[in-house]
Amino acid sequence: MAHQAHAYHMVDPSPWPLTGAIAALLMTSGLAIWFHFHSTTLMTLGLILLLLTMYQWWRDIIREGTFQGHHTPPVQKGLRYGMILFITSEVFFFLGFFWAFYHSSLAPTPELGGCWPPTGITPLDPFEVPLLNTAVLLASGVTVTWAHHSIMEGERKQAIQSLALTILLGLYFTALQAMEYYEAPFTIADGVYGSTFFVATGFHGLHVIIGSTFLAVCLLRQIQYHFTSEHHFGFEAAAWYWHFVDVVWLFLYVSIYWWGS
């Protein structure tokens, strides 16, 4: 049987890029159809296809790396570059929303009362739940680092415990933020204050959910012995993403919650 004479990964033909592209088409067109014709069928179909694509694509990557051994050092280097570039693109995504916030808050218009927060807006107290949220995410940064060291040192039980604790802290943040959203005295429709607040913190919250899900997958893999003390890039990628989410929150807290009040 012929074997490759290089260390790179020549992937098997896969249907998931096609199904993913169709899912994106269905979600975007479905959004337009929902807005104009009040039907959510197309968008829902797109979402289901997206979930199926993500599950099978990432399942295949786990098979290729952990079961087939395709993730050699040069391949892993490429995966590292890829994750770093992706996180960089997300940084730029959030940069846009921070630009919008500072554009409106540094020079508040007469329509807002010439002040920030605008007239009529009662901002959230930054030293109540938002401060707790900051502590929760900072603590989760500690626990995910503890999990990493546990994996590197072959401490299976500690790795599982610290990873589970990280996920619980992420869920706690999400629950607290959901409660804050419900109890807030202002809405997304309350001028540019509402828009910048809920879009920036809303996308951040979505990323917390994505990060928690990624960590949960890593927890399942750690329990199933997928990670070795030398090779656990999936976990490292999840940890990098989690630290990124934490840093975005710190900027949100200082800019919108604290300075912006």
Add this chain to the structure above:
Amino acid sequence: MFRHFLTLQQVSRRQISSTVRRQLDNNVPDKQKLFQEANGIPVHLKGGVGDAVLYRATMGLTVLGAAYVIYELVKAALPQKKD
């Protein structure tokens, strides 16, 4: 020295495995054998019958979805007859 390191590894592994529940055995070697079998099956179908079922369901939804979106977009783009 290398022998000593190996013994330490075996001891720590024994200690750890005694605290883990029995049903969580390491079946990665079995998975490795399954997915490295030289049968020419692509990775997205190599896991068994379940893979084929999920693939067919996904591809079915993809084709139906593509047809449905074209139908809806054409319907939305053509002017509606008003009575």
